[in-house]
Amino acid sequence: MEKKEFYSMIEEIIEAESETLNGHELLEELDNWDSLAIVNYIAVVDENFSVTLAAKKILNCKTVDDLLANLNASLDS
């Protein structure tokens, strides 16, 4: 997935204004990136790509860009 598309997807999940994410944001400091958001994120990825992300790998991601890298790795495999 491309960066812009991905940031847009995350912005929608955390109810942030569009085009506010740059990828370097630390997830633990991101507003509304809580356990509900993580579940939402897993669901959105499942809906769009029919891929089930591993919860542990998501928790190991530190930044938004890490999340994207994890997603793309899962899509490639």
Place this chain on the structure above:
Amino acid sequence: MASTKIKGARISGIASAVPQKVRTLDDDAKIFDKNEVMKISKSTGVKNRHIAFDNMCTSDLCFAASEKLLADIDWVRDSIDGLIFVTQTPDYILPATSCTMHSRLNLSKKCVAFDVNLGCSGYIYGLWLAAQMISSGSLNRVLLMAGDTSSKRISKLDRATYLLFGDAGTVTAIEKSTNSDSFNFVLGTDGTGWNNLIVPAGGFRIPRNESTSMPIERESKNIRSEEDLFMDGAEIFTFTLLEVAPMIKNLLLDSEWSIDMVDFFVMHQANKFIIEHLSKKMKIPLTKVPTSLENYGNTSSASIPITMTNNLSDKLSQDKLHIVLAGFGVGYSWGAAAITCGPVVMPDIVIVPQDLNSN
């Protein structure tokens, strides 16, 4: 497991009971931030839960449901030769709650009685056990009881669990049948998920002590002790995505049922988000997926029967329905059943007040 077809058994009645005490979102907002409470409720779908009184056990709820059902169903007590009690909140470490229940219901000495320690999948496992024992000729009439008082294992300061679980006890009467309808089951386990839905201390692996009872701040500011229920929402969600949709798909294939043929899909009331996502994923119209969690929360093994009592009473008491039941969660353990059910005896939900004679 490949699916199992079992003939010769039928459900004859279902009754559900809940404690009279209700916990509402307003009550929750006294403990947690109101906006947070509303946000979580929007996702889980839970508004109210019934909560057991201090001296009320799962068995008391199942007892109330049983007395109601037995009054309505025309079964002589002596004719009951099986009692299966599905719970993770038993009366005692021992004896089995099915035995204390046997005494309270005044059943015959010929009755087989035992407990099953399962939660979310427990009702399906219980149905499977009862159906097999009847089909094989071992038993004729089984009371399957299922329920939990999960509220007693939950930390008041843990959003993930306190706002979700409710208490309930149910009973299902299953008996020998000469009609041609069958139960079709698919069951499975993945024990590697054992620590994602767990009460860590209080058993024999980690006995209770001073430190296990200490509340500790955990993720997202939730506070709980080792003796409180822990649930990892994200892990459990991925588990349901990986296992539940394929389970139901395989069950339908093996039963030769299309989604169109199924009248209702009664799922374990884990939370509304999971149920809706699964339904969408499997292309099941939400009109076929009744929910009772708005008013009862997640009631563990009681959630499937309580949904049948709450949502399908009218239809089940008059018509013959094609129903798919699906239970999944703690263990990880899962099971689904494709059954033709009805007409059956369906009393209204029993509300159990505080004053109660118990063992």
